[in-house]
Amino acid sequence: MTSYLLRRLPSLAVVLAVSSVLVFGLLRLVPGDPATTLAGSDATPDTIAAIRHQLGLDQPVLSQYAHWLTGLVTFDLGRSYIIGGGIGPLIGGALGNTLLLTASALLLAVLTALVLGPLWASARRPWLDHLLTGVNTLAIAVPTFVLGVALALLFGVVVPVLPAGGVPRGGLLADPGITAQYLLMPAVCLGLPVGAVLTRYLAESLRSELAQPYVVTALAAGVPRRRVLLRHALRNVLPTSLTVLGLQTGALLGGAVLVEFTFSWPGLGMLIERAITGRDYPVVQVLLMLSVTVFVVLQLLTDAAHALLDPRIRLGGAR
Amino acid sequence: MTDIALRAGRTPRVRRGALTRGRGLAGLVLVGAVIAAGVLAPLLAPYAPQQQIPGANLLGPSGRHLFGTDEVNRDVFSRVLYGLRIDLGICLVAVPCGALVGGLAGLLASRTAVADVVAQRVFDVLLAFPPIILGIAIAAVTGVGALPVICVVVGAEVPLFGRLVRTSVLKVRELPYVDAAETMGASWPWVLRKHVVPNILDALIVQLAISASGAVFIDSAMNFIGIGVRPPTPSLGGVLAAAMGQLGTNTLYAVGPLLFIVVLVLGFQLIAQALLASRRGDA
Numbered sequence: 207m208t209s210y211l212l213r214r215l216p217s218l219a220v221v222l223a224v225s226s227v228l229v230f231g232l233l234r235l236v237p238g239d240p241a242t243t244l245a246g247s248d249a250t251p252d253t254i255a256a257i258r259h260q261l262g263l264d265q266p267v268l269s270q271y272a273h274w275l276t277g278l279v280t281f282d283l284g285r286s287y288i289i290g291g292g293i294g295p296l297i298g299g300a301l302g303n304t305l306l307l308t309a310s311a312l313l314l315a316v317l318t319a320l321v322l323g324p325l326w327a328s329a330r331r332p333w334l335d336h337l338l339t340g341v342n343t344l345a346i347a348v349p350t351f352v353l354g355v356a357l358a359l360l361f362g363v364v365v366p367v368l369p370a371g372g373v374p375r376g377g378l379l380a381d382p383g384i385t386a387q388y389l390l391m392p393a394v395c396l397g398l399p400v401g402a403v404l405t406r407y408l409a410e411s412l413r414s415e416l417a418q419p420y421v422v423t424a425l426a427a428g429v430p431r432r433r434v435l436l437r438h439a440l441r442n443v444l445p446t447s448l449t450v451l452g453l454q455t456g457a458l459l460g461g462a463v464l465v466e467f468t469f470s471w472p473g474l475g476m477l478i479e480r481a482i483t484g485r486d487y488p489v490v491q492v493l494l495m496l497s498v499t500v501f502v503v504l505q506l507l508t509d510a511a512h513a514l515l516d517p518r519i520r521l522g523g524a525r
Numbered sequence: 526m527t528d529i530a531l532r533a534g535r536t537p538r539v540r541r542g543a544l545t546r547g548r549g550l551a552g553l554v555l556v557g558a559v560i561a562a563g564v565l566a567p568l569l570a571p572y573a574p575q576q577q578i579p580g581a582n583l584l585g586p587s588g589r590h591l592f593g594t595d596e597v598n599r600d601v602f603s604r605v606l607y608g609l610r611i612d613l614g615i616c617l618v619a620v621p622c623g624a625l626v627g628g629l630a631g632l633l634a635s636r637t638a639v640a641d642v643v644a645q646r647v648f649d650v651l652l653a654f655p656p657i658i659l660g661i662a663i664a665a666v667t668g669v670g671a672l673p674v675i676c677v678v679v680g681a682e683v684p685l686f687g688r689l690v691r692t693s694v695l696k697v698r699e700l701p702y703v704d705a706a707e708t709m710g711a712s713w714p715w716v717l718r719k720h721v722v723p724n725i726l727d728a729l730i731v732q733l734a735i736s737a738s739g740a741v742f743i744d745s746a747m748n749f750i751g752i753g754v755r756p757p758t759p760s761l762g763g764v765l766a767a768a769m770g771q772l773g774t775n776t777l778y779a780v781g782p783l784l785f786i787v788v789l790v791l792g793f794q795l796i797a798q799a800l801l802a803s804r805r806g807d808a
Contacts, residue, residue, distance in 0.1 A: 217646065217649060221646065221653050225650055225654075228662075232666060343798070347787070355768070355783060358769075359776065363773060370772060459658065460655030463657045463658070464749070468769070478658075478661055479750055482664060490661065490665050494661070498654060501655065505653075
């Protein structure tokens with residue numbers, strides 16, 4: 207296992223290194239003097255000088271890059287000149303909100319898949335199968351933000367039972383009940399496509415598992431169908447489903463930006479949107495690196511989990 | 526071997542059948558209708574997309590304004606139709622570009638070991654950025670507009686087509702009859718044209734349908750969060766974002782653009798699913 211992980215590390219390092227060069231180069235590709243761009247339109251010469259010093263613009267490009275990278279690794283992220291405040295606290299606050307949102311979305315997705323997957327796999331009535339296929343296709347196809355607008359319209363305006371966006375006035379931690387109300391629609395919106403993909407995968411692999419000889423034997427021996435499905439078949443397909451879940455979690459990153467924008471949820475997605483429209487490049491850079499790192503590490507963890515469960519991958523060729 | 530040869534000869538017929546019934550037909554009708562609406566926009570739209578109609582502020586849907594009017598007195602139906610042209614145009618440029626660049630990169634990767642390693646790492650890096658995040662990065666450099674949208678769609682498609690072509694070419698070259706042809710002195714271009722292309726065409730067409738659906742998604746998402754086509758130029762995502770601000774006053778304003786995006790994405794998905802099912806032989 208360790209050797210498998212070690213073998214994967216070089217390609218991970220290359221991806222991270224190339225991404226960091228690209229993200230670092232971003233600011234230099236923007237036309238104009240970086241310090242003036244960063245300071246915004248109504249900046250004093252003092253601010254511009256301070257930024258010049260913070261970025262080390264008077265030094266060679268290579269040491270600027272080293273300086274930036276050291277800052278990232280040591281979490282010394284510098285200051286934001288346009289949104290304002292230290293970049294570290296800015297991101298820390300938003301990160302908590304995004305984690306709450308994505309964790310709720312994942313929880314909803316997994317619960318949905320665990321209930322609907324076995325139900326779909328054992329659906330013997332054609333109308334039920336058709337219904338589930340239709341709903342599933344729709345859930346996978348409809349873009350998250352489109353669903354978000356539709357939900358906000360339906361439950362925020364037409365039948366006003368839930369807040370159409372934003373966060374509770376007293377903050378997220380003040381009253382869990384009210385927070386849940388604000389969280390529900392964004393989480394459903396973000397979790398639905400993941401849940402749909404997972405449900406479809408679970409149902410399809412359960413169906414092929416149910417055709418295995420051991421299932422036939424168990425059924426012939428009089429073991430109840432429900433028990434065979436939930437105790438034996440489900441247990442056998444869960445490991446590979448974990449991989450699908452891992453890949454889908456990576457996709458949540460992009461989805462979170464859209465969902466947060468739709469529901470004005472003050473997470474990383476909103477922050478990056480604000481940073482981009484305000485041209486706050488240092489914040490954009492840190493967020494881009496964060497996103498790439500999370501994505502790459504998630505991918506590695508997924509592969510590692512898969513390798514742990516399936517020795518053929520671990521022992522197979524270096525490809 | 527005969528099985529593979531037979532299948533390669535038979536698949537085009539299966540594929541055509543896949544789009545004349547069931548899911549495939551439904552997808553084709555949905556996509557066709559939306560494309561027709563976009564192409565015929567100058568005939569169908571009752572107003573110009575930028576035209577401000579005196580006294581028609583945030584009206585609800587009616588016979589005169591099918592989707593109502595927006596916050597600056599423009600007809601939403603007309604804006605959606607013209608926006609559709611922009612969105613379809615972007616996808617029409619970006620998806621084939623991505624397929625071409627990705628396909629060539631994949632082909633190159635299948636030829637030499639060095640190119641393979643480089644191409645794989647490039648694909649890895651591209652895949653490490655979720656499309657929306659990539660869009661934000663590109664928009665940061667180029668500024669908002671249609672260009673970053675096209676770049677992102679191409680960037681998202683290149684690794685998909687690259688990987689697909691690379692794996693398919695390597696697989697085809699392992700086939701005994703291709704091996705035999707090469708042994709007999711067949712040139713690489715000949716093998717490519719005679720054996721490789723016919724064998725991977727099916728997979729490419731399925732991927733094109735999936736990519737078209739993905740491109741509509743990326744395009745409308747970027748326009749929605751405001752890093753795509755710049756208003757007042759209409760786009761489905763842009764109209765939807767504007768409608769978000771008016772949910773309380775003109776509730777049905779959002780429904781028009783919503784409907785068109787869903788129909789387009791769903792239509793391409795249905796086509797892709799039908800093609801995929803017909804390739805597997807179960808439809």
